[in-house]
Amino acid sequence: MTKPLEDIRVLDLSRVYAAPAGAVMLADLGADVIRVEQPGGTDSMRDWGPFLNGESTYYISANRNKRSITLNLKEQQGKEMFLELLKKSDVVIENFKTGTMEKLGLGYEELRNVNPRIVLCSVTGFGHTGPLSKAPGFDPVIQAMSGLMDVTGANDGEATRVGIPIADILTSLYVALSVTAALRQRDLTGEGQAIDLSLLDVQVSSMANVASAYLNTGMISERLGNGHNNVTPYQVFQCKDDPIMICVGSDGMFKKFALLLGHPEWGTDSRYVTNSVRKDNEVELVGQITRIIETKPAHEWLVKLEESGVPAGRVNNIAQALEQEQVIARDSVETMEHSVAGSVKLMKNPMRFSGLNIETLLPPPSLGEHTESVYKELLGLNEEQLKKLKETNVI
Known part of the structure; x- marks a missing residue:
């Protein structure tokens, strides 16, 4: 079955949840998503429990349908190999601190000089402009700064964060939406572009009726536990x-x-x-x-x-x-075999189409699981070349 993004290749340099989960959406829609990590790994989420046979269940939740390679972008040869991969790719997703890609010599201008059609999606806590542009922004910090925590929790208790990384989750949806929009515009103009996504921007814009009430009437919504500021009961x-x-x-x-x-x-x-x-x-x-x-x-x-x-x-x-009958009836959970963890259960993509089957074809990859096969396929490297690259810590 033809999938809408099956002719798209994504180089996923991102870590933790927001950007990787956005890349999952693209992979579910058919894109060839290749995770690129430093030799030894750069994604701290791999270290977050609980674990299934040594594999993080947190990591598993955000990385299905991807391939994984290792590549040292700090080495000149690693950078050159990345640019060769770039020539055969459509999208780069990264969530390094503002300025990191430029320090590596891989900023948007450098990327577009190699591939003018490339779409670069950068995800940071606060965006690439403004006084906090270089500050780290973790989900709970964003929940606090956005006003979300102030309207969450009991009215006689402390401000409370949402029990899931909601700022990350919402941002992941904008990653997928903004990338597909940029690809559609590229269809019309022939040119790629850079996308600057901020967790704070996303969470503030998601304050919806709370923000609208303040902007238009000056009303500051109160923390009401499980009640509602505007409706009762x-x-x-x-x-x-x-x-x-x-x-x-x-x-x-x-x-x-x-x-x-x-x-x-x-x-x-x-x-x-x-x-x-x-x-x-x-x-x-x-x-x-x-x-x-x-x-x-x-x-x-x-x-x-x-x-x-x-x-x-x-x-x-x-x-x-x-375990609800409705969730079971919607076939929301699937089981796959993982190369390290064994049998793993995954939440399925919730999108349902009349003429498109969203499938999980690849389990979340272990670190570097596809390194050799990807370099052979896309760069034409042989066993001897791969061996030398491993010995010099390039891959």
Whole structure:
């Protein structure tokens, strides 16, 4: 089956999560993604547990469908080999500190002189301009600086980061989107370009309604735990056994919810009839709902809520989440054989197309797993040449 990016080759110099996960999206769409690391490795994520037969499960999560080679870019011969690979490639993805590629003699101008059609995607914490351009930016720092932590957590507790590297994850999506957009523009103009992606830019822009409320009214959203600054009832409620999330997103939906709770009169009550007045009387309303919800087990409420068309779901841990019938029905997990770790389970790409099958053809590679085969295929090197390059620490 033809894939949209199967004629695209990506040299992936990146490490940790944001940029590598973006490269995964390109690989899933058919691109030949080649991870390029220093001999001995440069990706600290390989050292983050837990481990499966010595392989990091964190690393495994962001590197499927790639090949891996080693190449010392600090050696002149290694740099020359990289530029030869560049001639046969379409995209370079890197997330070194600002200025590192230029110090290596591999900045965008140098790359485009060798291959004018190259697309360079650079990912940093703060971008290539501004007073923090050279500062390191890890995901929790970005969550703090972007305002995300200030609206996350209990109202009487401390600001809290999201439990997954959300700034990295969101940035990975922009990596894939910006690269495919640049490739499409190259189809029209014949020229590549440089992309400057910042984790802070991405996370600030993702503040969405919180940012819009401040920019347009001056409202600074408060930390409300599992509640909502603008809508009510829209939070977690404790049932007789487990907690569930209930989102009553409209006045019409509230009437259905009130009927479900045995209080149809709430739907016409002047204190609750619109979302605005419900927010004004939120403490009273939520208190009444809480006392009703806690009388029955979660599964009973979830059945009633589904029948009424009110969005709700159990608050699951990761085991419960992956064992849900819906997740299983969507075939969201796959198993592959890894050269070192053995049998590994991977989350599948969530994109579903009517005429395109997103497949995982390659498990996440071990360091340098494809070094010899790639250099033989793309640079025409023989066994003796490869041996000498290893002896001199070029590969």
